[in-house]
Amino acid sequence: MMEGILNNYYETGAIILFGVGFVTLLMHNNLIKKIIGMNIMDTAVFLFFISKGYIEDRQAPIVRGVHKGVEGYINPIPTALMLTGIVVAVSMTAFALGLTVKIYEEYGTVDLGQIMKMRGDENDDS
């Protein structure tokens, strides 16, 4: 058990980071901290994915001079996928930050707990 965790330290680190991000996203009331938590969570997934594509003693899949065959390079697909993932995460962050600015303009605070207290009278449910 312990050996497995230590050997796959990339994955272990990624899962711990994922947990940190997840808890930050859910537990904090401050919107900026929530967005930071979301970024940590996304980064953890990127780390996990890229470590899956890495094979020891092999090079980045860029051909310099001679082509070394399939055995010479790491798996490029996870890296390529995560480029897309990063773009998606960036646009999500931008949108969330934009909404946070709007929230601050309307309510004067970025604390979700305070905002919920200010809610109107018509939304009275659990």
Add this chain to the structure above:
Amino acid sequence: MIARNFPLLTIMILLICSFIMPIVKEAKTFKKLSIISMGASVVLNISTLIYIKYDGSFFYRVGHWDAPWGIELHIGMIEIIIGILFTLVASLVIWYSFYSVDTEIPKEKIRFYYLLINILIASLLGIVYSNDLFNSFVFIEVSTLASCGIVVIKDKKENIKATLKYLILSILGSGLFLMGIAFIYSITGNLNMTFIHNELAEIYIKYQNTILISLALFTVGLGVKSAMFPLHIWLPDAHSNAPSTSSALLSALVLKAFVFMLIKILLRVFSLEIVIQYRVLDLLLILGSIGMIFGSVLAIMQKNIKRVIAYSSVAQMGYIFYGIGLGNSLGLTISIFHIISHALTKSTLFLAVGSMMEQTGKNLSDLKGIGKEMPVTLGIFTIGAFSMVGIPILPGFISKWYFALATIDASKLIYLGVILLSSLLNAVYYFPIIINGYFGEENLKGKVFMSKNKPVKELLPVLILTVGIILVGIFNKGIINAINKSLI
């Protein structure tokens, strides 16, 4: 042969038209562009349906790259039926929105509203058609952004708060979904659903824990997005604060695409034989049953009519999860049939309520006696509500009937009580609206007959949706057979 290109073409037409909209000057032109692109997609989807009827389902290689390297679309009978449903409902909602958009959305933002609807429908079609997990993930993210966009477009205090709540929980869901892909990729080395399925059939005994983890991540991730019961907390706020056309789209289509994605993952990626060995289906069954009851109980406690209908969505999504959780092919078939029936019914209800709210107010007490002032609109609402409660011939009854049969098939007889109780609870909150609208001397006092009725041309799209509900109810046998055949 050319019909094979149509599914990709529909997605492309919708996306390209949406990007043309910002550079068009006249308001009339981009409205036309929106309805024409959506109508064209309906036509293309129907011709694909005819092609599939004769030639069977097919895989489409995007950009002529072969399967494990390139992206594939899988178009079968179920996919195309759902595709037609999505585009048809969306075009009717767009048509309806021409008459209501000016009152609900700031003038300078109307153009972006149609842009977002086009992107939303294109990405939902992408989720339904795609046979590639990562491609689906990208479409899921696009649809999340677009659906947040059509909620926030009203630019009111409450909207922004509701959107932020929705966005944060959606991001959580997508994070879990991506992690699920990471786990499944690490043991199979593929992203194409068919290839993953073939790999898993060989190796699943060796990697039981990994499969369980990724299955749980997919279920919870998509469960957040499609409002599985304890994860539905974003739904009432987002759906009730959005403009009524947006609520119709969100409730009828967006939730359905994610739940369909879940069905696709369970069936196509893992296959039912593997899924049945884990307790994930039991979890879906229990959460679905709880959602069916508590969604209705929470709906009874609401005062705002749109929140009532939003909570009713939670209950109806519960039925769909319940059907998946039964774990037999009849249950899955009826879940997909319920996707169709609920999409038509809920969009009708939201549009009818939207036009009633324009004239009166948003609370239930404002709607007393509305049946005399707007008899046609309340009539449409009544048919939708009857379908939800489960009055025979209407699709809601058909799906409840078959859900009961599937429950007996799976020999889980206790759950029959859940279906019965949930139907009764549905009646508790829908019938008072109708009864107080049409009857009661006090309610009708001082109301002028037909005084607030809308002109027929504005009601036409909703009327067509109502006719659609009745037609789905009448031709249920054919639809259910078609779904059942292509499920296996």
